[in-house]
Amino acid sequence: MRSSQFFLSYSDTIDFLRNLRHFNHNFEYDPQTKVFQYKSPTTDFECKLQLPSLFHSLNHNSLNLIQSTFASSEIPTFLILLIRAGHATIGVSQNGVIIHHRVIKKYMVRRKQGKAQLTYQTLKGKARGGAKLRLARTREFFEEINSKLQEWHKNIKDVDWIFFQCSPRLWSELFKANPNPPFTKGDRRIHKIPLTTYKPTFKELQRINRFLLHGKIIVRAQEQIKSTEELITRLLT
Numbered sequence: 001m002r003s004s005q006f007f008l009s010y011s012d013t014i015d016f017l018r019n020l021r022h023f024n025h026n027f028e029y030d031p032q033t034k035v036f037q038y039k040s041p042t043t044d045f046e047c048k049l050q051l052p053s054l055f056h057s058l059n060h061n062s063l064n065l066i067q068s069t070f071a072s073s074e075i076p077t078f079l080i081l082l083i084r085a086g087h088a089t090i091g092v093s094q095n096g097v098i099i100h101h102r103v104i105k106k107y108m109v110r111r112k113q114g115k116a117q118l119t120y121q122t123l124k125g126k127a128r129g130g131a132k133l134r135l136a137r138t139r140e141f142f143e144e145i146n147s148k149l150q151e152w153h154k155n156i157k158d159v160d161w162i163f164f165q166c167s168p169r170l171w172s173e174l175f176k177a178n179p180n181p182p183f184t185k186g187d188r189r190i191h192k193i194p195l196t197t198y199k200p201t202f203k204e205l206q207r208i209n210r211f212l213l214h215g216k217i218i219v220r221a222q223e224q225i226k227s228t229e230e231l232i233t234r235l236l237t
Contacts, residue, residue: 001044001220001221001222002220002221002222002223002224002225003218003219003220004217004218004219004220004221004224004225004226004231005216005217005218005219006216006217006219006227006228006231007214007215007216008052008214008215008216008217008228009096009213009214009215010052010054010073010075010096010213010214010215011073011075012215012228013049013051013052013055013214013215014073015073016049016215016217016228016232017049019232019236020232020235020236022236023235023236025038026038027047027049033050034050034051034052034053034055035048035049035050035051036048036049036051037049038235043222044220044221044222045219045220045221045222045234046219046220046221047217047218047219047220047231047235048217048218048219049215049216049217050215050216050217050218051215052212052213052214052215053163053191053193053194053211053212054075054076054078054160054161054212054213075095075096075213076159076160076161077092077093077094077095077158077159077160078092078093078159078160078161078162078163078212079091079092079093079149079156079159079161079162079163080092080093080163080164080193080205080208080209080212081145081162081163081164081165081166082164082165082166082197082200082204082205082208083145083164083165083166083170083171083174083200084166084167084170084199084200085170086105086106086107086137086141087103087104087105087199087200088103088104088105088141088145088200089101089102089103089104089200089201089202089204089205090102090104090145090148090149090205091202091205091209092152092155092156092159093209093212093213094155096209096213098205098206098209099155100152100155101202101205102148103200103201103202104141104144104145104148106137106138106140106141106144107134107137138173139177142173142174142176142177143177143178143179145174145177145181146174146177146178146179146180146181147179149181149182150179150181150182153182156182156183157182159189160189161189161191162183162187162189162190162191163191163192163193163208163212164190164191164192164193165192165193165195165197165208171185172185193208193211193212195208195211217231219231221234
């Protein structure tokens with residue numbers, strides 16, 4: 001068995017699904033992992049399609065229903081928030097391109113201990129000296145994030161999705177800050193990024209943007225599959 005792997009853009013993923021409208025066998029679909037899988041009952045052939053994370057409305061197994069969902073190949077607009085203690089990067093992606101971004105840094109981690117002052121305060125109690133400074137910087141940190149989000153309100157009020165990566169404690173603090181973010185904690189558009197993220201930087205923001213936009217095909221077959229066009233031909237014959 002030989003393995004082949006292909007990455008698909010958002011629109012190419014839709015085109016791939018549309019090309020399968022005449023496929024005579026159903027792919028199994030897992031709505032949690034967003035993976036289509038087909039395994040031939042008679043030959044050594046397997047195909048998996050990992051949908052882009054932007055595909056959030058699929059929760060059924062019928063390929064025909066899924067194809068009818070995609071009347072347009074327009075890429076959704078979405079907001080990305082990457083937040084760690086003292087470091088945050090936020091950005092708006094439109095047509096697959098980051099049109100606004102901001103990197104925010106504040107001193108809010110205890111030296112040598114690596115803990116955010118909020119976490120340490122919960123464990124140890126009253127704040128003194130440098131701790132008060134870190135708590136003040138923590139408030140400023142979330143205020144600056146939300147102020148920038150409010151500044152972008154015209155761009156993000158109608159975004160299709162909001163993706164974030166953040167600890168539960170820091171995520172809660174975001175909604176306690178003044179001003180508040182221009183969306184609620186229960187907003188249906190909010191989804192956690194299904195990928196390990198690293199220090200919030202513009203480069204990391206770009207990496208996550210690419211990840212959210214792209215799908216992936218993995219094929220296992222006796223012969224090498226060299227392109228998605230060849231795969232389509234194989235599936236339809």
